Amino acid sequence: xxxxxxxxxxxxxxxxxxxxxxxxxxxxxxxxxxxxxxxxxxxxxxxxxxxxxxxxxxxxxxxxxxxxxxxxxxxxxxxxxxxxxxxxxxxxxxxxxxxxxxxxxxxxxxxxxxxxxxxxxxxxxxxxxxxxxxxxxxxxxxxxxxxxxxxxxxxxxxxxxxxxxxxxxxxxxxxxxxxxxxxxxxxxxxxxxxxxxxxxxxxxxxxxxxxxxxxxxxxxxxxxxxxxxxxxxxxxxxxxxxxxxxxxxxxxxxxxxxxxxxxxxxxxxxxxxxxxxxxxxxxxxxxxxxxxxxxxxxxxxxxxxxx
Numbered sequence: 001x002x003x004x005x006x007x008x009x010x011x012x013x014x015x016x017x018x019x020x021x022x023x024x025x026x027x028x029x030x031x032x033x034x035x036x037x038x039x040x041x042x043x044x045x046x047x048x049x050x051x052x053x054x055x056x057x058x059x060x061x062x063x064x065x066x067x068x069x070x071x072x073x074x075x076x077x078x079x080x081x082x083x084x085x086x087x088x089x090x091x092x093x094x095x096x097x098x099x100x101x102x103x104x105x106x107x108x109x110x111x112x113x114x115x116x117x118x119x120x121x122x123x124x125x126x127x128x129x130x131x132x133x134x135x136x137x138x139x140x141x142x143x144x145x146x147x148x149x150x151x152x153x154x155x156x157x158x159x160x161x162x163x164x165x166x167x168x169x170x171x172x173x174x175x176x177x178x179x180x181x182x183x184x185x186x187x188x189x190x191x192x193x194x195x196x197x198x199x200x201x202x203x204x205x206x207x208x209x210x211x212x213x214x215x216x217x218x219x220x221x222x223x224x225x226x227x228x229x230x231x232x233x234x235x236x237x238x239x240x241x242x243x244x245x246x247x248x249x250x251x252x253x254x255x256x257x258x259x260x261x262x263x264x265x266x267x268x269x270x271x272x273x274x275x276x277x278x279x280x281x282x283x284x285x286x287x288x289x290x291x292x293x294x295x296x297x298x299x300x301x302x303x304x305x306x307x
Contacts, residue, residue, distance in 0.1 A: 011099040012063045013172035021169060022067040025125045026075070034077040035121040045116040047305055051130070053103040054300035058141045060099045060173035061133030062110070065126045069093060069112065072122045089115045099176040100137070109301065123303050132166075133173040134299035139292045140177025142273050147287065150277035154284060157182045159268070161290035170293045182288055189217040194242070202227060206234035219266070228252055232259050240288070243269035246278035253283040 012018075029035070051065075069091045091114035097103065112119060143156045156179040162170045171181045183189040190213060192205045200208070202220055209218045219238040220231035231239050241252050249267050256265050266286040267279050279287050 011060065011172055011176040013168040015063070015067075017168035018063050018067050019071075021129070021166060022064060022071055022125070024165070025128065026068065026071055029121070029125060030075070030077040035117070038117040038120045041117040041120065043115075043117075046114065047116045047119060048111055048113045049119055049303050049305045050111045051109040052302050052304055053107040053109055054105055054302055055103075056105060057103050057134055057138035057299040058177050059097050059101045059103055059109060059134050060137035060176035061130040061169070062095055062099055064129035064133065064169065065110075066093055068122050068126045068129070069114075069118075072118055073114075089118055091115070091118060099172075100178075102141075103134075103299075111306075112303075119303075127301060127303060129169070131298040131301045132296075133169055133176075134301060135296040136170050136173035136293055137177035138299050139296035140174045140179040143276050143287075143289060143292065144178035146273055146277045147280045151280035151283075154280040155180050155286050156276075156292075157266070157286050157288040158293055159288050159290040160185070161294040163293070174292060177292070179292065180286075189219065191219045191221065191240070192236075193221045194223065202230045202236075203234045206231070206236055210235075221268075222252075225252065225255060228255060232256065232263065236263070238264045238266060241265065241267040241284070246275065246282050249279055249284055250282035257283075 053059075073089050073091050091112060093110060093112050095110035097107065097109050103109065140156060140158075147154050147156055158171055158174045158179060159182055160167070167184065171184065174181060183191065190209045192202065192209075196205060206218055206220065209216065217237050219240055220227070220234075220236040221240040221242045222228040222231055223242040223244070228239055228241075239252075239256060241249050244252060244267065253265050256263055264285040265283070266288055267282070267284045268288040268290075271279060271287060271289050272291075276287060276289070
């Protein structure tokens, strides 16, 4: 069985972010003395192992796997690695599927060949990242499939509810699952939420944003229709409907369209795969779902030695 390759373009996170995450993950496993169990394996034993999908889902995180083996091959804490350079052990990865591919149980995702001791040491770090990120991509894809069937023009987006330190990797996994990214950090765009309104009004917030940060995208979260009216009057670039049901969202969209045909409408709050299609049919442009990163179950992927 194989996965349908949708291509990896745009699905990989920045390499610097991957290197940092992998280095921290390997340090958890290797410090202070390295893999003392893998050191029992005789030097020179070479094997080939396959990454196998145990569940249906979507692949993400192959760059993290590549970086895990690359760092370990050049590490003095590797079980058989004398250090970086010409004498470092050779590891070869070959992918049958790329990030964004749909997987079925039994699908061979790729293979790794090299020293058994090194592969054993890398296994858990590689699988932790691959399974988690593929879980994010799979959770995203389930929502995207439901939305595309209901309203093809609507897009699923993530939030900043990500695992600390893994945001760039998780947001790349969202893209692999067919979703789109909301702002990556607090400097990228302005999102006026309910707690901000404890110190100023929506009108004041939008005006201040224009004065202090000209050119920045300004979005306003609204959980009532009067807030929606004020955000539109203030000239917000986008409005976010917070914790409205699909019927309320449809009313809000009509309210926005009666005033502006160009202001995008986003909806967020307690949206599930069972309800997402109803929100898409309400006419919103974007549906943001924190659960695709903060609550995505891992995709079961194993690493099996070739017989």
